[in-house]
Amino acid sequence: MKLLIWDFDGTLAHRPSMWSGTLLHVLGEVHPGHQVKPEHLRPWLQTGFRWHAPEDEYPVLPAHAWWGELHPVFEQAYQAAGLDATVARRLAGEVQRHYTDPQHWEVYPDTGTTLEHLSVLGWRHVILTNHVPEFRELLKALGLSGHFLQVFNSAETGFEKPHPRAFRLVLESLGEAKQVCMIGDNIRADVQGARAVGLPAVLVRKNDPAAQWQCTDLSSLPGQLDAIFAD
Ligand SMILES: [Mg+2]
Known part of the structure; x- marks a missing residue:
């Protein structure tokens, strides 16, 4: 073979604009007039994903738990862009749905x-x-x-x-x-x-x-x- x-x-x-684009899309649904730009989020999305530390072996988790590992990363990015912690937490929970939507x-x-x-x-x-x-x-x-x-x-x-x-x-x-x-x-x-x-x-x-x-x-x-x- x-x-x-x-x-x-x-x-x-x-997926055009990848992770920063996904987070902006989620934010845009809740706050259509927001002033956050991809460059406000991008620096916070350079670490914290499993593939940023490929030397490790990772547990195989159900989807909700796999995404749960990333919630602190998304929350930190949103807070760094000026959103309060409660809103950041809520938006972080929406990233999974957006990222996996085939239409994007x-x-x-x-x-x-x-x-x-x-x-x-x-x-x-x-x-x-x-x-x-x-x-x-x-x-x-x-x-x-x-x-x-x-x-x-x-x-x-x-x-x-x-x-x-x-x-x-x-x-x-x-x-x-x-x-x-x-x-x-x-x-x-x-x-x-x-x-x-x-x-x-x-x-x-x-x-x-x-x-x-x-x-x-x-x-x-x-x-x-x-x-x-x-x-
Ligand atoms: Mg590739």
């Missing part, structure tokens, strides 16, 4: 065609993502589930990329794969994480001199894979 391990966010789909996510235009084209070329696909517990539902709602043999989500495994265990779980469960490659937009989590367990990786939608293989969109991926596995 020829196997491609795909990152999700920033590779196959994205966009699949990149080249995602479906590239997955199908690579399938025709004999590649099978799995996802390896650092994500929220509701990821499978989100993937299904975006119409992408059918492309993938399996989904490996950090909220279900307890390991965040680039932890080597996150990658080894994929390889162990699909042990018969002959050719394997990681595809992702994050040099550290995807490319260097894959390399650390001996896998080639293609950086997509980004340029970085640290990446041996890269492409700015998915259309040139088949050619890159030909080059990687030329021998």
